[in-house]
Amino acid sequence: MKKTFFWTSTLIIVASCNNTNKPSSEKTEPSPIEILMDSVMHGHDQGMGKIGRVEKAAQELSHKIDSIKQTKNVNKPLLATWESAKKNLDLADSSMNKWMDSFDMDMDGMDSTTKIKYLQNNQKWVNGIADSLKIALNTADSLLKK
Template structure:
């Protein structure tokens, strides 16, 4: 009977320890790509991925705005020239170009980003990630800026 109690208590402690570990692991994974940000490399990688995620979260809206500017430009193209507000048409054309450029920048950055670049050399990896953080932040900021312009211009009917 005592062996049974010892086995039961041991099992309970083991299960409790596993439960706590899985809870900690779950909490650590909620912060994104780096489960535990212990090193500069971990922090940089996490920041790069946060920039990527923020930009990618807006790509759908970016593409929707590209479609909307295309539709409006097509509609303006069907009107007689004297009824078209030339400044508005030019603003739409510029906006469409900026939207497409922002979309292409994100695609280009993602294609060029190497997830495991310089993994065998921590110093070079940190420099690589610092550069990528700057690049992805610029892409994200461009996306947010052009979307703000689109919100302003496309509200105009």
């Protein structure tokens, strides 16, 4: 009984400490930097959501390419198509990794104007990568269904 009272009291105290009693009209609008950061992260999330499928498709294409190369009469146009699709998957995946390695989420030492420009550039970059991943994956999927 004492334990139940203790935990109930603790929960009530914690809940009341977190209640700021701010009216909903006092909510602050996100800053342009926050909006841009959310957009950049959305592009990142869209791209990363495809990475598992990209890696699986690249692996399947590699197997198909190896199989084609082992035949006596290699269908060179088909081989070139499959190799191109695999290369596009690898490039898109590599681009996402490069972007993640170079993106400075903290933006230390940047003033507001520089942060906005930085995020705008990264928004374009990461959205382009997400588009490349989507296109490369669609191409690979269409080839693998044949």
